[in-house]
Amino acid sequence: MEYSFVLTGNPNVGKTSLFNRLTRSFEHVGNWHGVTVDRVSKSAKFEGDDINIVDLPGFYSLTVHSFEEEISRDEILFGKYDALIYVCAADNLSRNLYLLLQLLELDVPVVVVVNMMDELYAVGKTIDAKKLGDALGVPVVLTSAKRGFDGGEIISAAVAESKKHRKRDLPYLRHLPIRSIYEKNKDGITKSKLKPLYASVKLLERDAFVESSVGSGHVAETRYVAETVRLRYEFIDSVTENIIIRDGKQSALNKASEALASFADKILLNKFLALPMFLLIMSGIFWITFGTIGSFFTDIIEKGINIAVESTESFLVKTNLPVWLIKLVCYGIIDGVGGVAAFLPQIVILFFFLAILEDSGYISRLAFMTDGLFEKIGLSGRAVFTMIMGFGCSATAVLTARGLDDEMMRNKTVVLTPFLPCSARLPVFTAVAGAFFGKMSVLAILGLYVLGAVVVVASAAIFESGKKLKSGEGSFVMEMPRYRIPTTERVLQILWSNAKTFLIKVGSIVLVLNVIIWILGNFSLTQGFIGAGSGDSILEQICTVISPIFAPLGFGNWRAVTALMSGLVAKEVVLSTVNSLGGVTAVFGDSLAAICFLVYTLLYVPCVATLGSIRKEAGTKWMIFGLCLQLGTAYVVTLAFRLTALAFSCGIGYGIAAVSFWAVAALLAALTKIIFEKRRCVRCDGCKHCG
Amino acid sequence: MVLSGAKLNSVYKIAEVKDGRLTRRLLDMGFTPRCKIKALGFAPFGGTVLVELRGFTVALRKSAAEYIVIEAD
Known part of the structure; x- marks a missing residue:
């Protein structure tokens, strides 16, 4: 049989850790909120079944606030899956259950996995899983992705849950005018193909996405927004009462690490000590x-x-x-x-x-x-x-x-x-x-x-x-996450x-690129192999045209320029190019040229992959802006650096050059500021023209 | 009194969350009326505040902390 399950839950509860465990993957994890920013899926075999697992960015509510949360909401609303695996952190149950209630309102099969149980056991406590499950109408599995993990238990619970249809009773919903908001927006809800209960509750919550999907119907009173949230939390409080039980003693190791954590916070969260x-x-x-x-x-x-x-x-x-x-x-x-x-x-x-x-x-x-x-x-x-x-x-x-x-x-x-x-x-x-x-x-x-x-x-x-x-x-x-090791x-x-x-x-990019550069740098179109530095190689012919641009920066030779250009593909190639075109000392005459080259390498475009990422996140305009910004900043800062350094070592001539450079830079900055200031309209506190 | 004026390490109760752009997010995070809340620390320059509620810890920029009206517990 084939099954598809979706991992979801609040940020930093260990969804990706579970995903990695279940599918034997190595997706990036970290102890902070918002590590996963995209949907990831992978298949694994469990007792003869093909299980496809989807991992999503964490979020707090189906009413979303950012792009990554939208990815999660859309997968949950419109994705095809057999059950949701809802991951909770054991130490923060009540806030974690809030999103769970919204998923239960969707009326889809859900299995609750309480992760990080090891942290609760360490303080001598456990969770009454049966009581919690009965109150919510879902199976509850206690686990720890870190210690003694059993993926089979989660998967078999999810498989079993996907096969039966539960009629859940969420008593707090009775206090909301769900029937009336549904009747008033019946046509819109039917047309939107959203689940009626979900759509009705979200209309009461004034969820922008649902309101626009359902269309201009009857808009709910704003007081129901806070009311819905309050009812959910009140229900959670009643469910979680006495759900955490003490069944042992806090370990000595845990006591010591708690003391250490609070000591660390005293220093790291101290106004004066934090930055040092x-x-x-x-x-x-x-x-x-x-x-x-x-x-x-x-x-x-x-x-x-x-x-x-x-x-x-x-x-x-x-x-x-x-x-x-x-x-x-x-x-x-x-x-x-x-x-x-x-x-x-x-x-x-x-x-x-x-x-x-x-x-x-x-x-x-x-x-x-x-x-x-x-x-x-x-x-x-x-x-x-x-x-x-x-x-x-x-x-x-x-x-x-x-x-x-x-x-x-x-x-x-x-x-x-x-x-x-x-x-x-x-x-x-x-x-x-x-x-x-x-x-x-x-x-x-x-x-x-x-x-x-x-x-x-x-x-x-x-x-x-x-x-x-x-x-x-x-x-x-x-x-703020807990300290973890x-x-x-x-x-x-x-x-x-x-x-x-x-x-x-x-072994791939750097090797291939370097072989190409070495050949271009050592062969001439007319004479074949001539070795580097003879002035006639293909690269020298090309780069001698460009290199004068970099002369003011101190490294206007074809080798350095080739290294910078090839570095656009991957920065490691800068070094392999320098190495194979004669070595560091041959490429840079003196230490000032070398450090200027490093300043330029620090600031110019890191690699095409980064430009691709910028384009993906911010769009083509921002990518072009970033490209110009990085090239421009690299040039200006390196020039400023070199002139200032020369002023210190070589005396008055360069001193004048440095001073005039800084003067021009300051003038340009002032001019830019004036140009931007002019955009502000007279007597305006802010309109679409002046932001 | 709003949350940004809270005294360090004393327990308060949330009286209300003011209406605005961040109300929804704060409510979803668990900042609901009558919930107990404690300020654990303030960051330098601008007063971002670290608070504890419902057993977890969260940092709020001053602009967000001003949505939360608190009263003595």
Whole structure:
């Protein structure tokens, strides 16, 4: 037999963890509200049956407020499934049951799964599943995706439930004028094909979606909105009374961890300590990734690669293979691509720490503490999630902005996040900085991270000061998760899946692109193989035309320009290109050129995949805006950086250039401000012309 | 008194949720009249507030906290 079940429930109750368990998948999970932003489905076999499981973004009510919640509502209303699997968190039953009641009003088969039972057992409590199930008219399964999980129990309960039709009694509905609102809108409800009970209750709740589907009929009085909500919660209170029973003692370990959690909150939620703690934590992470453990492993692998290049070359020279092929294998492939693959340990370490941040519940606290600051620059504390994810991968981080309810704020977060250095930029930073700054390279890299953050904040502040890109009145209503420790299994899974993704990328895109670039850089159209740097190779011919544009930035040579252009496909390719076109020291004459190149690499377009994500989330206009913004900002900031640096080292001539640059920049900023200000009408508090 | 004026760590009761853009969302989250509520902390710059109700914790921006009228428990 074939069955289809849909996982649904409030945010952060562990739907995706259950999904991963049931279907043996590795969908992204995290200890915060709003990790899943799209519908995901997969099939699995259970006792000979084909079971298709759908995972949805979490939400609080069928009356939705954001795009991701709409995805969930539409799947529940119009999707084809045999039963809903409603996931609750054991520690927050009453709020969790609120959405459940709305699903029961829909009159569809539902199985309730109370997840995270391990947390309740740890304090010596349990839930009377039978009593809860009888009161609600649904089967209740107690489980924990983390410990002692039994998927078969959930699936067999869902299969059994899908086969029988229950007549449920929801007593609180009797206090609402459902009959009368139904009669008054009968034609519209029939035409809309919505379920009559659901449509009637939602009409009383003044749900915009149902009102527009049913059409202009009889509109309910507003007092029923709060009344419906109140009746549901009163019913929940009566159902959950005495449902949690004490059947043991709180474990000593749990007592200790509770004390630790409240101590952590005293520091992390302290007005004065929160920001310094954040800087300390992030510097610690980067220090370990770049400075100590990460570079230790990377150095070993790099030494191995050097040996491999030398021994392969000396071996191949003895064969009769053409010289160009030997060079391609040794420098284009082993040195170029291997040089990127060497960064595997650092990438894995960075992702490991990001996952710990995500799973611990810390980012939610950070989001709360920074919301005030972010509000001032037209963003929201929630943007912190997107930005921290941006240290991993810009393209996937951009997708997490969906939970922001103001469209302008969401779009701005989407175009600004790529300014934060993703893990693909890490190998470029480390290799180039390492070659020029030696022991100081960690500081140089930290500086780049700080610069990325400063550019985000400054751009957001500039956007917010004008009228055109000002954010609307966003709201910030965000649940705070408990502190949690990821399981060993989950940690291993994070390490494995990120290592796999990175190696596949290096083995495919980076390899192919690098072979093409190496050939273009070493062959001439007329003379065949000539080697790099002779001035006649195909790439040199093309890039010499473009490179003068970058001359003011200090790296106007064809190798650097090729690296930047190929980096549009994937940032790792910047490094493999530099490696195979002669190595870091040959490409950049001096350390200033190198650091300018890094500043540019930090800020320009991260990769085509990110542009694709921006387009998906914010539309083509915003993608083009983002592209121009990133290219423009990269150029201007790098130029400013170089001129200022030259002023310090080379004296008066460059000093004048730097001062005049900053003067022009300030003038332009002032002009832009005046132009935007002019848009405001006289004697107007805000109309459609001036926002 | 509205929620943004609450004293830290004292228990209040919700008197009403004012009408506006966020009313529905707050009601759905469980901010219903007569529900007990406690302010756990305020964020710097702007007064985003962290509250506890119905056994869970939620952060609200000042603009949202001003919808919630509270009274002494």
